[in-house]
Amino acid sequence: MALVLYHKNRPEEQYQFLRVRLNEVYSFIEYRLQDPYHMHMNFMAQDVKTGLEKTFFAELCMFNDVDDGNSGFVATACEIVDGNSEGGRRIKHIFKDGKFPPDYYDAENCYACAERIKHPPGACYRAGHDVLGYGVGEEDSLVE
Numbered sequence: 390m391a392l393v394l395y396h397k398n399r400p401e402e403q404y405q406f407l408r409v410r411l412n413e414v415y416s417f418i419e420y421r422l423q424d425p426y427h428m429h430m431n432f433m434a435q436d437v438k439t440g441l442e443k444t445f446f447a448e449l450c451m452f453n454d455v456d457d458g459n460s461g462f463v464a465t466a467c468e469i470v471d472g473n474s475e476g477g478r479r480i481k482h483i484f485k486d487g488k489f490p491p492d493y494y495d496a497e498n499c500y501a502c503a504e505r506i507k508h509p510p511g512a513c514y515r516a517g518h519d520v521l522g523y524g525v526g527e528e529d530s531l532v533e
């Protein structure tokens with residue numbers, strides 16, 4: 390589903406979905422957004438032309454009815470990331486000057502995911518920028 394969005398933005402590229410690992414999916418609730426249910430994940434896909442495997446980041450947001458066939462989720466971001474991409478800062482909160490950012494909002498980074506989830510630059514995705522206050526379910530803490 391997320392790759393459909395990626396291909397729409399970059400019609401000259403063609404990737405085939407390979408796999409997603411369960412412990413690379415984070416679901417969270419961001420209270421400050423109107424549609425608060427989100428998922429961030431990394432998954433692997435293969436370049437159809439070159440055969441090269443790439444790691445992707447996807448953000449899904451629950452906009453629709455849960456019975457629509459995709460559990461109501463719509464892809465709101467899909468980008469290629471790599472080992473140098475920023476990890477989530479859920480555990481390791483690092484702030485410039487050691488202070489909370491203004492309005493507890495950091496547009497550059499994600500504070501909902503753990504470090505191992507690689508993220509594209511912050512402007513690419515909509516959720517996770519709230520420094521505090523995520524409703525994260527029990528099942529998510531099991532995969533820390």
Ligand SMILES: [Zn+2]
Nearest residue numbers: 429499502517
């Ligand atoms: Zn995230």
